[in-house]
Amino acid sequence: MADVVFDKVCKLYPGATAPVIDELDLAVADGELLVIVGPSGCGKSTVLRMLAGLETISSGELRIQGRRVNELEPKARDVAMVFQDYALYPHMSVRENLAFPLKMRHLPAAEQARRITRVAEMLQLGELLERKPAQLSGGQRQRVAMGRALVREASVFLLDEPLSNLDAKLRVQVRAEIAELQRRLGATMLYVTLDQTEAMTLGHRVAVFHQGRLQQLATPQELYERPANTFVASFIGQPPMNLLPARRLPGPWKEAAILGLRPEQLEVVSCERLAALSATLTAVEYLGHETLLYTRLDEENIPLIARLPTRFMPPIGTTLHFAIRGQPYCFTSEGRACP
Numbered sequence: 001m002a003d004v005v006f007d008k009v010c011k012l013y014p015g016a017t018a019p020v021i022d023e024l025d026l027a028v029a030d031g032e033l034l035v036i037v038g039p040s041g042c043g044k045s046t047v048l049r050m051l052a053g054l055e056t057i058s059s060g061e062l063r064i065q066g067r068r069v070n071e072l073e074p075k076a077r078d079v080a081m082v083f084q085d086y087a088l089y090p091h092m093s094v095r096e097n098l099a100f101p102l103k104m105r106h107l108p109a110a111e112q113a114r115r116i117t118r119v120a121e122m123l124q125l126g127e128l129l130e131r132k133p134a135q136l137s138g139g140q141r142q143r144v145a146m147g148r149a150l151v152r153e154a155s156v157f158l159l160d161e162p163l164s165n166l167d168a169k170l171r172v173q174v175r176a177e178i179a180e181l182q183r184r185l186g187a188t189m190l191y192v193t194l195d196q197t198e199a200m201t202l203g204h205r206v207a208v209f210h211q212g213r214l215q216q217l218a219t220p221q222e223l224y225e226r227p228a229n230t231f232v233a234s235f236i237g238q239p240p241m242n243l244l245p246a247r248r249l250p251g252p253w254k255e256a257a258i259l260g261l262r263p264e265q266l267e268v269v270s271c272e273r274l275a276a277l278s279a280t281l282t283a284v285e286y287l288g289h290e291t292l293l294y295t296r297l298d299e300e301n302i303p304l305i306a307r308l309p310t311r312f313m314p315p316i317g318t319t320l321h322f323a324i325r326g327q328p329y330c331f332t333s334e335g336r337a338c339p
Helices: 044-052 094-104 109-122 138-150 168-185 196-202 220-225 230-235
Strands: 004-011 021-028 033-037 059-064 079-082 156-160 188-193 205-210 213-218 242-245 258-261 266-269 277-286 291-297 302-308 319-324 329-331
Touching: 004 044, 021 044, 021 213, 033 044, 033 196, 044 059, 044 079, 044 156, 044 188, 079 138, 094 109, 094 138, 109 138, 138 168, 168 196, 188 196, 196 220, 205 220, 205 230, 213 220, 213 230, 230 242, 230 258, 230 329, 242 302, 266 302, 302 319
Parallel strands: 033 188, 033 205, 079 156, 156 188
Antiparallel strands: 004 021, 004 059, 205 213, 242 258, 258 329, 266 319, 277 291, 277 319, 291 302
16 A cells, blocks of 8 residues: 655646645545545545546646656556446446456456456455446446456555445445445545545545635544634534624634534523524424424524424424533634634
8 A cells, every 4th residue: 555645736727717726735644544525626536636647737746655656647656546437348247347457457367367356255246247237236336346446456546426326325335335445455545525424434534625725634523523614614514513703692702703503502492591592493304313403593694503302393483592502613704713
């Protein structure tokens, strides 16, 4: 396996006024599963494509295992990539799809057979080896795409939204399989996703991107409990963090211009005298294990979401009074977390 370092890497397309990736400093440890997450168009897939050699680097340096790879052809980088659409050859069997990258490298037939047998056993593909992709389910095709990357025994594995074409139940299953596979292999993996649940459950660390810039690199727990700015605070967490003007809550907030409250920090109380905030109920979502209350603060029509661990379904239009558990998150007027 190998470590990966982006050293002030930029990507600027000809004629563009702003870089797609701007001054990226990012180090991925040997054997780490790093998840890159962010909204559409934030540049996360471009990071993988530069690492794979499918996009050129405008400036900065990219290193794999200490070696500069900016000018290397994709085949010389020892990187394997799993694409969103699986990119399987429809006219080939599973066995032939797995063998294809090995034949391109002119590996001996015995070595090809050894690798295919090993990966087929690892991914439970043994009974599917003679089938064509059209005869496979979405989860099976995803495993074949993973297998075609794994047979290469590359130094770094890149996964670009590999679960986006699967239904919700299958995503959970395959996500667990990927996490177990990474642990077993000790592989260095960079995994791109739009889905914050995937990011928080899979990643040893998570890199949050917005508009081509790395916003925060941290463990899932740190991202949730100590967001670096209001973008990370509102992007990580479902439902998102409530962001309010600091003047709405009394307290010694010092430099804070914006206060953040996670939905689970809001507790419904019986009277206004006990409340820090009062709001009008606009919608209720009962999810079985919890209830989400969507409200608006009366004076300024600011949205406020509360998460309750019990069934609670008052009529729409009810005025609810909320106490606050714990301390609010504090942010400056520029959106940075207060020291």
